[in-house]
Amino acid sequence: MKRFFRQMGVLLLVTLWSYSVRAADVTLMPVTVRLDRANDRATVQVMNNGQEPVLMQAEAIAWNRVGGIDVDGPTNDLIVNPPVFTVQPGQTQVLRLGLRRNQELAEEGTYRIVLREVPMPRPSDALNVAGSVRVLVALRVPVYVAPAQVRRGEQWKLSRAANGELLAEVANTGNVHLKVSELRLQGENGQALAQVAQKGGHAVIFPGEQRVFRLPAHAQATQVEVLTEQGLQKVALNDGAAARP
Numbered sequence: 180m181k182r183f184f185r186q187m188g189v190l191l192l193v194t195l196w197s198y199s200v201r202a203a204d205v206t207l208m209p210v211t212v213r214l215d216r217a218n219d220r221a222t223v224q225v226m227n228n229g230q231e232p233v234l235m236q237a238e239a240i241a242w243n244r245v246g247g248i249d250v251d252g253p254t255n256d257l258i259v260n261p262p263v264f265t266v267q268p269g270q271t272q273v274l275r276l277g278l279r280r281n282q283e284l285a286e287e288g289t290y291r292i293v294l295r296e297v298p299m300p301r302p303s304d305a306l307n308v309a310g311s312v313r314v315l316v317a318l319r320v321p322v323y324v325a326p327a328q329v330r331r332g333e334q335w336k337l338s339r340a341a342n343g344e345l346l347a348e349v350a351n352t353g354n355v356h357l358k359v360s361e362l363r364l365q366g367e368n369g370q371a372l373a374q375v376a377q378k379g380g381h382a383v384i385f386p387g388e389q390r391v392f393r394l395p396a397h398a399q400a401t402q403v404e405v406l407t408e409q410g411l412q413k414v415a416l417n418d419g420a421a422a423r424p
Contacts, residue, residue, distance in 0.1 A: 203296055203316045204229040205266070212276060212292070215325040219278035223292065223320055227266035233316070234265050234297040237274055242289040242321070244385050256280045257290055257322065263297070278324060286386050287355040288324035293317070321383070323356060330354045335414040337403050343396030347403050347414065350389045357384040363404040364397055365413075372397050 208224045227233050239257035243250045258277040266272045276292065296316040332352035340346055345364065351357045359382050364372040373395050384390050394403065402415045 283327040290322040292320040345394040361406040
């Protein structure tokens with residue numbers, strides 16, 4: 180019986196390894212777009228680093244957040260051209276963005292350009308054995324439209340939870356987004372204890388939002404060093420709110 184299960188385990192392992200995953204190799208530059216009334220045009224370069232053509236579809240969407248959850252919706256505020264294009268191997272397609280709205284904003288406008296790979300026959304498809312899986316690429320580029328007057332403000336507080344975790348709380352009191360890149364735990368003398376990187380859209384805090392970052396429990400931690408797009412700041416443990424204009 181044991182021999183039977185060992186054989187089944189080997190068979191299962193071979194079956195899993197028989198599947199291969201293929202995906203287009205596409206990169207973007209830049210990865211974030213910033214617009215305002217004076218600079219209402221921008222470009223994004225779409226580079227095909229693979230060996231086969233890639234058919235892409237581009238769409239502008241509104242990027243909102245409700246109860247901490249991203250909510251996408253339709254928008255006519257941005258123009259994307261071309262909406263559909265093919266990028267040959269080793270080539271670059273220039274995607275042009277334009278801002279339709281010209282009224283002054285009291286608060287930052289947030290959007291995304293969504294680029295999706297469209298399925299198309301490839302020469303390599305005929306050579307692939309059964310069991311291969313093709314993954315279609317989907318990329319998102321944040322687009323921020325600045326208000327008439329930019330006002331930045333954030334309030335931080337560092338506390339310790341009952342289970343020993345450190346809670347770094349922040350409130351965005353400005354009218355533009357706040358992007359947190361890293362949080363670094365430090366000891367009393369400034370020695371590094373732990374580093375936590377933040378990635379993706381959830382590292383972006385919209386105006387009026389609050390966010391709690393849970394950091395590893397560390398008895399020697401007395402402060403956290405926060406890295407944002409605006410630079411570094413330090414927040415002491417149980418030291419109330421540390422605000423930076």
